Amino acid sequence: xxxxxxxxxxxxxxxxxxxxxxxxxxxxxxxxxxxxxxxxxxxxxxxxxxxxxxxxxxxxxxxxxxxxxxxxxxxxxxxxxxxxxxxxxxxxxxxxxxxxxxxxxxxxxxxxxxxxxxxxx
Amino acid sequence: xxxxxxxxxxxxxxxxxxxxxxxxxxxxxxxxxxxxxxxxxxxxxxxxxxxxxxxxxxxxxxxxxxxxxxxxxxxxxxxxxxxxxxxxxxxxxxxxxxxxxxxxxxxxxxxx
Numbered sequence: 206x207x208x209x210x211x212x213x214x215x216x217x218x219x220x221x222x223x224x225x226x227x228x229x230x231x232x233x234x235x236x237x238x239x240x241x242x243x244x245x246x247x248x249x250x251x252x253x254x255x256x257x258x259x260x261x262x263x264x265x266x267x268x269x270x271x272x273x274x275x276x277x278x279x280x281x282x283x284x285x286x287x288x289x290x291x292x293x294x295x296x297x298x299x300x301x302x303x304x305x306x307x308x309x310x311x312x313x314x315x316x317x318x319x320x321x322x323x324x325x326x
Numbered sequence: 327x328x329x330x331x332x333x334x335x336x337x338x339x340x341x342x343x344x345x346x347x348x349x350x351x352x353x354x355x356x357x358x359x360x361x362x363x364x365x366x367x368x369x370x371x372x373x374x375x376x377x378x379x380x381x382x383x384x385x386x387x388x389x390x391x392x393x394x395x396x397x398x399x400x401x402x403x404x405x406x407x408x409x410x411x412x413x414x415x416x417x418x419x420x421x422x423x424x425x426x427x428x429x430x431x432x433x434x435x436x437x438x
Contacts, residue, residue, distance in 0.1 A: 240427070242375075250367070250375060250418055252427040263425035266327065299374055304386075311422030312365050312380035314387070319374060 207231040209300050209317035216323045221290050227283040227300030227317055235278035238303035238310020241285045243296035244319070253298070254285065257308045268294075290324045297321050328353050328421050332430030339409045340438045347433045349402040349419035355382075356399050356423075363423035366395055366404045369432075370415040378417075379404065411437055 213225040225241070240255040254264045254274040262274050273286040283300050298320050301313035329352040339345045355364045362382030367375040377386040379395035382402060392407040406413060414437055419430040 249416075249432045250369070250420075250429045252420070252429065255425065255427070265426045304377070304380055309422075311363060311420075311427060312377060313367075313375075314377045314380075316374040316376070 207302065207315045209302060209315055211298065211300055211317045211320035214298065214320035214322045216325065217290055218326050219291060219324055221324070222286070222288045223290065223322060225285040225287070225298055225300075225320060225322070227285075229281045229283065229300075229302070232302070233306070234276075234281040236306040238308065239276065239283045240301045240303070240310055240313060241274065241283075241298055242301050242313070242316075243294075243298045243322075245293070245296040248296075251296075255303075255310045256283070257310050258306065259308055261308065287322070290322075292324050295322060295324050327426055328355075328424065328428050330419060330421055330428045330430040332417075332419060332433050335431060335433055337433055337435045338438045339406075339435060341411060342408050345406045345409050345413075345435065347404045347417050347419075347435075349397075349404070349430050351400045351402075351421055353423075354399045355402075355421050362398050362402070363421060364395075364397070364402050365420045365422060366393075367418045367420065368413075368415050369418065370412075373415075375418065409435070409437070 241253040302315040303310035304312035304314040366379040369375040416432045
């Protein structure tokens with residue numbers, strides 16, 4: 206059974222940093238692209254960042270230069286390092302698995318339950 | 327960036343009736359491999375989103391056959407042949423032909 210479990214969220218002050226983690230199990234993690242998707246309170250879905258199985262990374266314009274996605278294939282872990290956090294980064298952050306192995310990391314067939322990040326003073 | 331426009335934003339439907347949601351892209355989502363890079367998701371109340379349709383018209387595993395996806399290029403449609411109470415939630419389309427991936431605004435389906 207595929208499982209994605211996020212952790213690391215919480216309350217942080219504007220300008221602060223946080224690292225989200227996503228523990229993956231039930232599939233061959235190192236062959237699939239992965240993404241982070243967030244949902245602000247009462248808002249729609251926003252793709253934040255993605256990472257191919259080959260370590261290629263991409264970001265939404267809203268987080269470029271502030272967020273860094275990484276993965277540790279030996280631990281089946283996906284991370285999102287968030288710096289210079291702003292109030293508008295407040296959201297539930299989901300990790301999501303790409304459906305097909307290889308360099309295409311779209312079509313998210315499994316999602317984590319999400320982890321809340323609140324940026325507030 | 328690509329702009330994705332969904333309509334309608336609200337969709338009240340009686341049980342058993344058909345429903346359709348439109349998703350339009352500012353750029354073609356048809357790639358040189360012949361695939362349309364457009365997915366559909368449903369987010370049921372209190373749950374994480376779930377994949378319904380991938381690459382334009384392919385039903386994801388376990389998705390009932392009352393759901394279907396159609397379209398090509400810039401115009402796509404999600405159709406439900408007969409709405410059931412379990413279909414309530416917010417439907418999103420998302421383009422994945424190029425990063426940044428972009429979601430539509432979402433369509434809230436409710437039962438009349």
